[in-house]
Amino acid sequence: MARVMNFNPGPATLPLAALERAQSEFLDIAGSGMSVMEHSHRGKVYEAVHNEAIALVEELLAVPDTHAVLLLQGGASQQFATVPMNFLGADQSADYVVTGSWSKKAVSEAKIVGKVNIACDVGKDGKFTRIPKQEELKLDPNAAYVHITTNNTIAGSQWMSYPDTGSVPLIADMSSDIMWRPLDVSKFGLIYAGAQKNIGPSGLTLVIVDKALVAKGRTDIPNIFRYSTHVDNNSLYNTVPTFPVYMLRNVMAAVKEAGGLAAMEKQNLAKAELLYSAIDGSDGFYRCPVEAGSRSVMNVVFNLPTPEQEADFVAKATAKGLVGLKGHRSVGGIRASIYNAAPLAWVEALVSFMKEYK
Amino acid sequence: MARVMNFNPGPATLPLAALERAQSEFLDIAGSGMSVMEHSHRGKVYEAVHNEAIALVEELLAVPDTHAVLLLQGGASQQFATVPMNFLGADQSADYVVTGSWSKKAVSEAKIVGKVNIACDVGKDGKFTRIPKQEELKLDPNAAYVHITTNNTIAGSQWMSYPDTGSVPLIADMSSDIMWRPLDVSKFGLIYAGAQKNIGPSGLTLVIVDKALVAKGRTDIPNIFRYSTHVDNNSLYNTVPTFPVYMLRNVMAAVKEAGGLAAMEKQNLAKAELLYSAIDGSDGFYRCPVEAGSRSVMNVVFNLPTPEQEADFVAKATAKGLVGLKGHRSVGGIRASIYNAAPLAWVEALVSFMKEYK
Numbered sequence: 001m002a003r004v005m006n007f008n009p010g011p012a013t014l015p016l017a018a019l020e021r022a023q024s025e026f027l028d029i030a031g032s033g034m035s036v037m038e039h040s041h042r043g044k045v046y047e048a049v050h051n052e053a054i055a056l057v058e059e060l061l062a063v064p065d066t067h068a069v070l071l072l073q074g075g076a077s078q079q080f081a082t083v084p085m086n087f088l089g090a091d092q093s094a095d096y097v098v099t100g101s102w103s104k105k106a107v108s109e110a111k112i113v114g115k116v117n118i119a120c121d122v123g124k125d126g127k128f129t130r131i132p133k134q135e136e137l138k139l140d141p142n143a144a145y146v147h148i149t150t151n152n153t154i155a156g157s158q159w160m161s162y163p164d165t166g167s168v169p170l171i172a173d174m175s176s177d178i179m180w181r182p183l184d185v186s187k188f189g190l191i192y193a194g195a196q197k198n199i200g201p202s203g204l205t206l207v208i209v210d211k212a213l214v215a216k217g218r219t220d221i222p223n224i225f226r227y228s229t230h231v232d233n234n235s236l237y238n239t240v241p242t243f244p245v246y247m248l249r250n251v252m253a254a255v256k257e258a259g260g261l262a263a264m265e266k267q268n269l270a271k272a273e274l275l276y277s278a279i280d281g282s283d284g285f286y287r288c289p290v291e292a293g294s295r296s297v298m299n300v301v302f303n304l305p306t307p308e309q310e311a312d313f314v315a316k317a318t319a320k321g322l323v324g325l326k327g328h329r330s331v332g333g334i335r336a337s338i339y340n341a342a343p344l345a346w347v348e349a350l351v352s353f354m355k356e357y358k
Numbered sequence: 359m360a361r362v363m364n365f366n367p368g369p370a371t372l373p374l375a376a377l378e379r380a381q382s383e384f385l386d387i388a389g390s391g392m393s394v395m396e397h398s399h400r401g402k403v404y405e406a407v408h409n410e411a412i413a414l415v416e417e418l419l420a421v422p423d424t425h426a427v428l429l430l431q432g433g434a435s436q437q438f439a440t441v442p443m444n445f446l447g448a449d450q451s452a453d454y455v456v457t458g459s460w461s462k463k464a465v466s467e468a469k470i471v472g473k474v475n476i477a478c479d480v481g482k483d484g485k486f487t488r489i490p491k492q493e494e495l496k497l498d499p500n501a502a503y504v505h506i507t508t509n510n511t512i513a514g515s516q517w518m519s520y521p522d523t524g525s526v527p528l529i530a531d532m533s534s535d536i537m538w539r540p541l542d543v544s545k546f547g548l549i550y551a552g553a554q555k556n557i558g559p560s561g562l563t564l565v566i567v568d569k570a571l572v573a574k575g576r577t578d579i580p581n582i583f584r585y586s587t588h589v590d591n592n593s594l595y596n597t598v599p600t601f602p603v604y605m606l607r608n609v610m611a612a613v614k615e616a617g618g619l620a621a622m623e624k625q626n627l628a629k630a631e632l633l634y635s636a637i638d639g640s641d642g643f644y645r646c647p648v649e650a651g652s653r654s655v656m657n658v659v660f661n662l663p664t665p666e667q668e669a670d671f672v673a674k675a676t677a678k679g680l681v682g683l684k685g686h687r688s689v690g691g692i693r694a695s696i697y698n699a700a701p702l703a704w705v706e707a708l709v710s711f712m713k714e715y716k
Binding site: 002003004006008009010011012013014016019020022023026027028032033034035037038039040041043046073074075076077078080081085108109112113194196201202203204220221222223224225237238239240241242243244247321323324 | 360361362364366367368369370371372374377378380381384385386390391392393395396397398399401404431432433434435436438439443466467470471552554559560561562578579580581582583595596597598599600601602605679681682
């Protein structure tokens with residue numbers, strides 16, 4: 001079958017060039033007579049891949065020397081626990097800004113570890129349709145850190161600028177929008193991202209951390225969960241997920257080849273503009289519940305007049321090769337995830353289908 | 359380049375059939391128009407892979423209904439921490455049997471979490487050359503559990519029968535020898551294994567756990583680290599490492615096709631017998647430091663008269679396509695890792711080279 005137009009929310013579509021490169025050298029990488037998966041994580045062939053992946057992340061995001069790039073396991077769900085385990089002292093509290101389901105999960109895990117202050121919860125009425133303004137945040141100047149979720153895959157909302165947290169470290173779950181555009185990494189104490197949306201396959205977690213923050217982390221937790229362990233060992237303390245790291249390398253190389261993050265931003269804005277215009281220009285047939293200014297350029301959510309029409313829309317779109325459009329089971333509706341690897345042509349095809357369907 | 363004879367200790371060689379299957383459907387699995395990596399972990403295509411992988415593990419190991427098969431992340435190193443986090447209460451102690459470097463690492467992490475009793479340490483003199491006898495173990499009848507490492511990749515030793523721990527749960531790190539032969543799973547409270555030796559690529563941890571033990575686990579730790587979370591969600595609580603699970607499925611299918619674990623055992627014993635005979639029959643040119651009865655059928659370690667000759671041996675073997683034979687940096691010497699996926703022909707080629715080299 002020809003490749004479909006894949007709007008999956010994550011694991012998501014990957015650049016074809018990254019996949020084809022992997023397929024072509026699947027049994028024999030670099031003339032070594034074996035798959036990258038069969039190489040020791042401490043051997044030269046894999047180490048070159050590992051270090052190139054890190055170097056490409058550093059280059060694309062212009063990561064400053066103050067910060068370290070880590071390649072870990074366990075996804076954002078594990079970071080929900082290890083962030084407070086490392087940085088939330090027994091006599092402290094951490095600020096959490098709640099903008100969607102994933103923020104709530106981060107709060108739940110943090111509460112098991114220590115004391116949490118909800119600096120803002122925009123979904124108190126049960127619906128997450130916006131990002132809060134700076135003045136709404138009840139930030140504690142003595143907080144251990146402030147935690148935000150930069151993009152909300154289920155709600156379809158996204159922070160377009162980040163809050164000012166003064167001298168308190170800002171920690172961000174960027175699982176679903178990291179590298180959608182250039183970023184000032186220096187503003188963050190720690191950034192984490194499950195790879196499976198914008199940058200690679202599942203099974204790999206990218207962490208970018210301020211080394212000064214790491215040095216102040218707790219030392220009474222298992223070594224495997226201390227960020228300092230992984231900073232000190234270039235993420236080779238234990239066996240890394242070598243194939244997912246290899247795929248990250250391939251995706252980063254493809255992003256660089258395509259013009260880097262400035263090019264990603266330009267294309268992502270064009271895709272989102274096209275799709276939101278089609279929704280807003282449909283005389284109310286398609287409706288996006290998210291407020292203007294808070295709308296995600298990664299996950300575009302919208303509704304049709306009835307759930308029955310939504311199910312019919314998804315079925316007919318699938319028949320045309322537009323797949324993965326069903327909204328999250330908790331909210332229903334339609335969701336088009338248009339990460340970096342989704343080309344403009346797919347969004348054009350979706351918009352064309354939406355007009356036809358209406 | 360033609361595929362080499364790969365004696366890497368892990369990540370290690372994988373069955374060629376499993377790799378070729380992956381390569382052929384790398385861009386399009388099951389006629390879905392996308393890679394398995396691009397499928398949602400909650401979609402039908404991936405779920406079929408996930409459930410088949412678990413079913414094959416259950417079938418090959420004859421896992422009883424009392425036990426659950428989990429697909430997790432973080433490798434054995436993370437299990438070193440999560441085992442005591444789940445099962446070691448504040449007023450309890452756990453028994454650890456130390457037979458090599460990995461056992462020691464397990465002890466280090468457990469000591470951060472709670473109280474540890476070293477039931478036996480066969481390497482007190484700095485060398486791990488044997489597995490202890492039952493009567494040497496100073497087991498605490500009130501221990502939370504007894505922890506063993508069934509195969510020692512660096513020392514080259516292996517438990518050929520497992521200790522009797524009475525009513526105390528036996529927990530085993532089987533990272534480097536799981537599925538080398540049939541196993542009575544019912545004797546274990548928990549088995550864990552980083553996949554990257556006998557059963558798949560790195561980035562995936564297989565856990566087999568007694569559901570009754572899990573039900574008694576601690577509830578004051580983050581949900582992501584509770585085994586009960588993963589038992590309750592069929593390992594789909596968070597996003598699983600989909601491609602490593604897919605590769606596990608392919609490897610399990612290849613093992614089944616090759617005759618299952620009885621066939622693995624027969625072949626593994628034949629390979630080990632051939633190699634140890636060559637060592638023991640070399641008039642002392644090759645010497646294995648491990649005591650008879652404790653020698654590993656997975657990692658065969660041996661020495662030549664001098665470190666210089668060992669380096670020369672490795673270089674000349676590599677030139678003949680016999681790769682990965684250098685011993686672990688902490689002990690030196692030669693190590694031939696001959697996991698399930700290493701065919702008898704490779705061991706025959708190695709033995710032939712050893713005779714020629716001598």
